[in-house]
Amino acid sequence: xxxxxxxxxxxxxxxxxxxxAALGTGLHADVFNIANTIPNMLYILLAxxxxxxxxxxxxxxxxxxxxxxxxxxxxxxxxxxxxxLGLVSILLVVAAPLVMRVLVDPSYFDASNAEARDSMITxxxxxxxxxxFYGMFVLVGQxxxxxxxxxPMMWAPIANNVISVGVLVIYLFTIGVEKDAIGYSAGAEALxxxxxxxxxxxxxxxxxxxxxxxxxxxxxxxxxxxxGLGLTxxxxxxxxxxxxxxxxxxxxxxxxASSGSADGGTGYTVYSNAFLLVMVPHAIITVSLxxxxxxxxxxxxxxxxxxxxxxxxxxxxxxxxALALPVLALIPVLAPYLASLVFGWGAAADTYSDFxxxxxxxxxxxxxxxxxxxxxxxxxALEQTRRVFFIQCAIAVVNIVxxxxxxxxxxxxxxxxxxxIAYAIAYAVGAAISYRQLSVVLGxxxxxxxxxxxxxxxxxxxxxxGIAYGAREGLEQLLDDTSKVAVLLRxxxxxxxxxxxxxxxxxxxxxxxxxxxxxxxxxxxxxxx
Numbered sequence: 001x002x003x004x005x006x007x008x009x010x011x012x013x014x015x016x017x018x019x020x021a022a023l024g025t026g027l028h029a030d031v032f033n034i035a036n037t038i039p040n041m042l043y044i045l046l047a048x049x050x051x052x053x054x055x056x057x058x059x060x061x062x063x064x065x066x067x068x069x070x071x072x073x074x075x076x077x078x079x080x081x082x083x084x085l086g087l088v089s090i091l092l093v094v095a096a097p098l099v100m101r102v103l104v105d106p107s108y109f110d111a112s113n114a115e116a117r118d119s120m121i122t123x124x125x126x127x128x129x130x131x132x133f134y135g136m137f138v139l140v141g142q143x144x145x146x147x148x149x150x151x152p153m154m155w156a157p158i159a160n161n162v163i164s165v166g167v168l169v170i171y172l173f174t175i176g177v178e179k180d181a182i183g184y185s186a187g188a189e190a191l192x193x194x195x196x197x198x199x200x201x202x203x204x205x206x207x208x209x210x211x212x213x214x215x216x217x218x219x220x221x222x223x224x225x226x227x228g229l230g231l232t233x234x235x236x237x238x239x240x241x242x243x244x245x246x247x248x249x250x251x252x253x254x255x256x257a258s259s260g261s262a263d264g265g266t267g268y269t270v271y272s273n274a275f276l277l278v279m280v281p282h283a284i285i286t287v288s289l290x291x292x293x294x295x296x297x298x299x300x301x302x303x304x305x306x307x308x309x310x311x312x313x314x315x316x317x318x319x320x321x322a323l324a325l326p327v328l329a330l331i332p333v334l335a336p337y338l339a340s341l342v343f344g345w346g347a348a349a350d351t352y353s354d355f356x357x358x359x360x361x362x363x364x365x366x367x368x369x370x371x372x373x374x375x376x377x378x379x380x381a382l383e384q385t386r387r388v389f390f391i392q393c394a395i396a397v398v399n400i401v402x403x404x405x406x407x408x409x410x411x412x413x414x415x416x417x418x419x420x421i422a423y424a425i426a427y428a429v430g431a432a433i434s435y436r437q438l439s440v441v442l443g444x445x446x447x448x449x450x451x452x453x454x455x456x457x458x459x460x461x462x463x464x465x466g467i468a469y470g471a472r473e474g475l476e477q478l479l480d481d482t483s484k485v486a487v488l489l490r491x492x493x494x495x496x497x498x499x500x501x502x503x504x505x506x507x508x509x510x511x512x513x514x515x516x517x518x519x520x521x522x523x524x525x526x527x528x529x
Contacts, residue, residue, distance in 0.1 A: 004154030009280045011161035013342055016273055018168035021177070021346025025354055028181050028347075029269040030261040031116050034104060034254065035123035036196055037272065038092070039130035041250055059146035060298040074143055075221040078136075085135040092131060096124040103251055105259040113262070115183035123184075126193025130200040137204040140211055145291055152210040154288070159206050160199035167195030177347045238385035242392045249396035249426075253419055256407050265412020266354045271419055274358035277342060278366050281327040286320050286370045290377050297381035310442040313378045314450060320374060321457055322513035324367075326502040329465040330495065331363035333472055337491040341484065357417035365424030371431040378438045387441075391434050399426035460505045468498030 023029035059077075062070030092099060100121055101109060108117050141153030175188050184192070211218065254268060261267025293316050300309035331338070335356045344352035372395075379388045402422035407415055439445040472494050479486060506514035 004151055004158075006284055008154065008157040008161065009283060011158050011165070012276065015161050015164045015168065016276060017342050017345055018165060018172070020269075020273070020343040020348035020352070022168055022171050022175075023269075024179060024347035025269050025273075025343070025351045026264070026267070027116060027261045028178070030258060030267050031120045031183065032123055032192055033269050033272060034258060035100070035120045035193075036127045037254065037268070038099060038103065038124060039127055039134055039200070041247070041254075059143065060295050061302060063146060064302070070146075071216065072221065074216065075219050076224055078139060078143070078218055079220045079222060080224060081135060081139050082132075085132045089129050089132040092128040093125050096128060097121050099128075100124055103254050103258075105255050105262055107262045108258065113182075119183040119189060122186075122189045123193050126189065127196055130197050133197070133200040133204045137200070137207065140204065140207045143216065144207065144210060144214060146295060147214045147216065148295070149210060149214045150291060152207055153291075156203045156206045160203040163199035163202055164196065167191060167199070170195075172346070179347050238389040242385065242389045245389070245392050245396045249399045252400045253403055253423075256403055257415060257419055260407075260412045260415025263412040265414070266358070266416035268416075270354050270358055270416040273343065274355050274362050274416070274420065277338060277355075278328075278331060278359060278362040281324045282366050282370050282373075285324045285327075286373060289316055289320055290374060294377055294381065297377055301381040301383070306442050309378060309381060310445055313375065313438070313442075314446045316377075317371070317374050317450065318453055319513050320370060321454065322506070322511055324370060325457060325461045326464060326499060328363045328367050329461045330468055330498045332360035333465060333468050333498070334491055334494060335359040337487050337494075340487050341491065344484075354413070354416070358420050361417055361420040361424060365420060365427055368424060368427035368431045372427055372434050375431070375434040375438050378442065379434070382441065384441070387437060388434075391430060391437065394433055395426045395430035398429045399423060402426060456509055457511060460502060460509050460511060463505055464498055464502035467501040468494050471497045 019033075020029070023032060059070060059074065062073040064070075066073060100117075104120070107113060108120065137153075137156065141156070144150070144152055171188065171191055175185070175191075253271070257268040257271050259267070261269065293312060297309055297312055300306075300312065336353070338359060339352045339355040343355055376388055376391075379385070399422055402425045403419055406418040406422050410418060435445065439447060472490070475490055475493065479490070503514065
């Protein structure tokens with residue numbers, strides 16, 4: 001799973017680099033990226049909501065308890081989801097102007113911004129069918145996960161990235177870089193919009209052969225009454241409410257970000273691409289571990305084994321911290337190099353430094369988000385979606401209040417970094433609340449042991465990061481070459497020094513989670529062929 005995620009993310013970086021090279025980082029880029037974020041936003045919300053959180057425990061139950069191994073239940077779920085997602089996608093395409101009016105700053109609907117607005121609405125109409133394909137991708141992927149086939153869902157996004165890269169290469173060769181442009185020609189709108197949707201469709205369709213290989217054959221079923229879906233949707237009521245609350249908070253962030261780019265500062269493109277880059281440790285480490293452990297958590301919940309569930313959540317948190325924290329801590333040190341290598345091309349060659357503050361602050365925010373994300377897996381296994389909803393309400397309120405307060409009356413260049421700070425504050429509050437609540441429900445999560453572990457890992461990470469920072473400053477004094485090759489070499493050397501220092505210090509401080517993973521990896525290389 002982790003290998004698939006790594007390759008997927010690397011190909012995603014190629015896409016992000018080409019997108020920045022073609023469109024830049026300002027208003028011209030936001031016109032496309034904001035329109036394209038609507039289905040992405042719904043995918044993220046659904047992936048953390050109804051399909052991921054509610055259906056996986058129900059699918060595990062059906063596979064274990066139903067005489068047909070859950071086949072009938074799964075067929076009904078897929079049928080109903082396809083009908084719902086298809087209808088929603090059609091309605092969204094029809095209502096594209098209204099959707100964009102809700103999502104973007106009102107200044108886009110001034111007469112002076114007509115060119116940007118018209119292109120944005122056209123892009124939205126091309127991109128909104130992705131909602132269907134995103135939803136079906138998540139659902140089929142979770143069916144595969146419930147059947148213990150984890151790899152395909154992690155590898156499938158590569159197909160999307162390959163198609164997107166191809167579309168952007170065609171764009172650069174046929175249309176080229178337009179640094180002063182705001183809107184797009186009809187041909188550019190069709191190429192980028194339809195190309196983006198084809199990529200998401202391929203990402204879903206590539207899973208279908210793996211579904212058959214897992215032993216499941218889809219047959220549409222419309223006999224929903226008395227099928228057990230009622231329980232699923234009763235559980236889903238609170239998850240839908242969770243989605244709505246999340247969507248409100250995200251809408252506020254997008255509107256505030258769009259105001260930054262409309263005024264000539266940093267906006268949604270900087271915010272979202274910085275998020276994409278910093279999410280890599282979360283996607284490779286946290287999501288892989290959480291995806292693998294979720295069926296086990298559901299099994300503990302079905303058996304009413306709260307101690308086993310608590311122990312698994314705690315061990316997953318420890319393993320995730322040990323693997324993700326050193327990478328997140330290095331991001332502020334490496335941010336100038338990462339921004340240059342990923343985004344410093346073409347139309348963004350002179351503005352890539354806009355990403356550096358957002359990358360640095362997002363590293364802290366993703367740490368808190370990761371903590372919250374892992375704890376929520378316990379609530380989802382217990383089917384306590386109502387409690388998750390109220391926790392998310394607190395996060396959304398804090399995010400909205402902090403975002404509005406931090407961006408009011410500031411220099412537009414500070415819009416994206418301040419929105420990232422608001423994100424970090426919100427998830428710091430959310431992580432504290434969710435951990436406390438799950439600890440109460442399970443009768444403890446090993447708080448003292450986890451605290452001692454956190455202090456030990458923080459010392460190790462702090463020392464290793466300090467060594468990496470010292471190496472960066474030393475290299476900057478010695479070298480004045482700013483070419484991409486030199487930047488890449490600096491990135492590689494400083495990363496190697498930082499991670500090497502971390503591994504050495506982890507062994508010195510006897511951080512078992514790190515030494516166990518190191519032993520596992522080295523044993524794979526030593527294994528005879």
